[in-house]
Amino acid sequence: MRIAIAGAGAVGRAIAGELLVSGHSVMLIERKATAIDPDAIPGARWVHADACELGRLEEAELQNVDVMIAATGDDKANLVASLLAKIEFAVQRVVARVNDPRNEWLFDESWGVDVAVSTPQMLASLVEEAVTVGDLVRLMTLRQGNANLVEVTLPDDTPLAGKPVRRIPLPRDAALVTILRGGRVIVPEPDDPLEGSDELLFVTTDSVEDALRQALGLGSPEEYGSPAR
Secondary structure, eight states: OOOEEESSSHHHHHHHHHHTTOOEEEEEEESSSSGOOOSSSSSSSESSOOTTHHHHHTTTTGGGEEHHHHHHHHHHHHHHHHHHHHHHHSSSSSEEEEGGGGGGGGGGGGGGGGGGEEHHHHHHHHHHHOOOOOOEEEEEEEETTTTTEEEOOOOTTOBBOOOBBGGHHHHOTEEEEEEEEEEEEOOOOOOOOOOTTTTEEEEEEGGGGHHHHHHTOOOOOOGGGSSSO
């Protein structure tokens, strides 16, 4: 996959390194000449350009990438780069970094953002996920389609233990995508049985989260105001 990253600071370089290890083609776009350092990420294509300038993005051939990641430390720059990538270059997937949580409401499809990543929100979700058993924890909002990636760790005494996946009456706009069990990542098949302590990952919408709780035999959100017991 061809991926462009706007911003070659610590965050942008870290993302680039991970993507290169996974076999993707990476282009780093950086406006500060002093930050251009091909030796730091030798497998990436480095472009000295302002990701908010249409002409420079045309020179970088942004129309040829599959994913744009706006990862600068400036929310205004990330929004403009996202909008240009989506509207002017029809980039299929645009991911944007949110630096200030107060600006998160701006990072949606109207600015060309498919997925907004807010570090504070993500850290809070990860902490909640680590200590919560028996309720849904929202890990990420997928802006396209207003869907969420949510996680639930089944209690040891879950009534679903031993039941196959096909027996879970999932609401229409909820899909089970992964079961994490004892270090394994399981792509669920209809006849796979569930077990206590399974960690389930769903893609769902806001409107059906309560119905999903009911389908999983969980209590209401108000019952989980404290960490897992």
